[in-house]
């Protein structure tokens with residue numbers, strides 16, 4: 001069977017069968033009600049679907065997949081629809097049923113002794129963080145969309161965020177999974193085991209698969225002790241190389257208690273000051289570059305503050321740091337973080353922005369920023385690079401605001417050409433064209449071009465083994 005030619009395009013019959021099996025409440029089919037499910041975060045693409053199914057249990061997801069399969073109709077899984085590579089929406093060219101997991105939002109179990117939590121895939125990330133906190137535990141995944149993204153989406157994109165440096169990305173945080181397979185069977189791998197060497201690590205196939213191999217319905221996740229003491233500093237650094245050097249020193253000086261280490265360019269702070277309410281410059285003198293540093297410790301004995309002051313003092317003497325503001329309280333710490341989060345929001349007011357989510361080895365980030373900046377300035381005179389983000393993981397959001405006064409649409413028309421040049425550079429430096437957002441629809445063709453034949457063969461073999469008919473989120477990750 002080929003997903004491009006469904007056995008039947010009689011979506012009304014399929015919809016009726018699904019409504020009979022799941023109840024009318026599960027079906028969303030008015031154009032107005034479907035709008036938010038079909039909108040794409042960056043408004044670069046428009047989704048289309050005959051209807052949306054909101055399955056409320058694992059059994060209902062399995063039934064949905066089975067009935068769609070019998071009709072030869074592909075399914076596209078969707079969580080909070082906050083993904084940034086157009087992976088969670090179907091397109092008119094491949095008619096598919098959109099399966100949203102929002103009704104599967106229960107915490108099934110929390111075991112404080114095991115340091116584990118078992119949740120349904122539709123749980124909002126913030127709800128999981130809160131459930132852990134109530135039990136005096138920490139679920140460390142944290143990212144800008146945490147109030148609306150879902151655990152199933154976080155797993156399927158192998159989400160990263162600001163705490164990867166300390167706790168790893170979503171792949172490192174998962175103990176077990178429950179998945180509805182493309183043939184409608186349920187794989188129950190919902191174990192809380194820290195050790196299990198009984199063959200292939202099946203759960204890792206589904207993490208980062210972006211819904212192309214099955215629909216995750218539940219997950220058992222790792223929890224951690226809650227930090228007793230946190231320190232946040234907004235530090236003026238000489239340049240990105242100084243930031244990387246400071247990171248290395250901070251890790252050593254604190255016994256690896258660096259929770260987050262974000263790079264912020266002056267232009268990013270200027271944008272936030274101009275466009276986001278309540279943002280203030282924490283330092284009196286401007287600097288070209290800043291690092292936002294967060295340290296956390298299980299002991300509330302003031303030693304973290306001491307280490308912070310000590311390594312920053314030495315960094316000032318060595319010319320890496322010119323000034324620093326240390327948060328005196330939680331409110332100030334949040335104000336420093338608001339600058340980092342405000343950069344994304346503020347860029348929207350500066351016209352078109354061409355985005356990259358790249359990674360290179362941490363030590364190569366300064367070289368990447370220098371070379372990529374020169375490259376794009378040559379391609380588009382007047383372009384305004386805003387390289388920021390998780391420098392602690394070598395992950396830079398190399399976002400490029402249009403030249404002042406330029407025509408927005410004409411600038412955005414260069415998106416693919418600019419991406420191609422920057423990604424060529426990234427790959428030549430041994431890096432990745434997608435550090436944490438995934439491939440989705442947006443980067444599928446490019447990914448195929450950059451990966452080796454061996455890698456693409458292996459990926460296609462896995463896809464074919466699990467989804468031989470190509471009915472699970474077609475056209476995403478792998479080109480059709």
Ligand code: FAD
Nearest residue numbers: 079080081082083087088144150152153159160161211216
């Ligand atoms: P969706 O967007 O709904 O889906 C994403 C992909 O997962 C799609 O391919 C979809 O088909 C698949 N999928 C969803 N649910 C399931 C399921 N249950 N089973 C199988 N497949 C499924 N990402 C980072 O990694 N780090 C960041 O710091 C970060 N910051 C962000 C900040 C903002 C403001 C925004 C808007 C996004 C950010 N992202 C970040 C992008 C990130 O990928 C998502 O926010 C999140 O991980 C996706 O979750 P979601 O529930 O919205 O998934």
